[in-house]
Amino acid sequence: MNLEKSKMKKYFQLAxxxxxxxxxxxxxxxxxxxxxxxxxxxxxxxxxxxQEDAQLRHARPCxxxxxxxxxxxxIIDRRYLGARDWQTYCELxxxxxxxxxxxxxxxxxxxxxxxxxxxxxxxxxxxxxxxxGFAGDENFIVPEYARGEVFYxxxxxxAQVVQAAQRLLRKSKIEVSPVRAVSxxxxxxxxxxxx
Numbered sequence: 001m002n003l004e005k006s007k008m009k010k011y012f013q014l015a016x017x018x019x020x021x022x023x024x025x026x027x028x029x030x031x032x033x034x035x036x037x038x039x040x041x042x043x044x045x046x047x048x049x050x051q052e053d054a055q056l057r058h059a060r061p062c063x064x065x066x067x068x069x070x071x072x073x074x075i076i077d078r079r080y081l082g083a084r085d086w087q088t089y090c091e092l093x094x095x096x097x098x099x100x101x102x103x104x105x106x107x108x109x110x111x112x113x114x115x116x117x118x119x120x121x122x123x124x125x126x127x128x129x130x131x132x133g134f135a136g137d138e139n140f141i142v143p144e145y146a147r148g149e150v151f152y153x154x155x156x157x158x159a160q161v162v163q164a165a166q167r168l169l170r171k172s173k174i175e176v177s178p179v180r181a182v183s184x185x186x187x188x189x190x191x192x193x194x195x
Contacts, residue, residue, distance in 0.1 A: 010043060030072040031055050032075065033066070035061065037080055038155050041155050041162075045165060067088070067089060075125045083140065094144070097145040097146070101117065123149040123172070125161060128154070
């Protein structure tokens with residue numbers, strides 16, 4: 001019983017950290033971004049991130065977190081993220097990584113807007129339970145335009161997800177942007193002109 005209480009206490013602490021994570025500024029270290037509510041996996045990734053001197057950040061469903069938080073590795077449960085946000089993420093990858101655009105990109109006046117492509121080469125580990133089981137489910141399409149490695153590992157295989165994330169993290173460079181989520185209080189203050 002003590003072990004069960006200890007585990008529940010740990011998961012409660014992880015839930016608290018998960019709820020504050022999007023609002024924290026990223027540290028100047030490699031970033032792991034996770035979209036999941038699997039606390040066993042989150043605990044294992046948190047431990048690995050600490051060992052690797054990296055930061056584990058959480059992206060919330062129904063928010064732009066998955067698109068705007070820079071990361072060395074993204075770990076995504078597509079079902080938890082939601083079909084609409086997954087579709088939007090795949091469309092963003094297509095916009096960024098599709099090689100049909102001619103560079104430099106210019107505005108109507110001929111001014112250069114973009115000198116060269118901005119590819120998103122972030123590796124993605126898709127951790128849906130039964131990730132191959134979505135045949136015919138057009139809401140959870142394959143990220144066709146991903147330029148980084150894409151892995152499908154059932155989130156129940158915690159050790160394999162952590163090993164893959166650690167391997168990818170070790171061979172990545174630091175990807176940090178100062179982006180963090182804005183709380184509702186901060187958003188209200190901005191609206192009222194108090195910042």
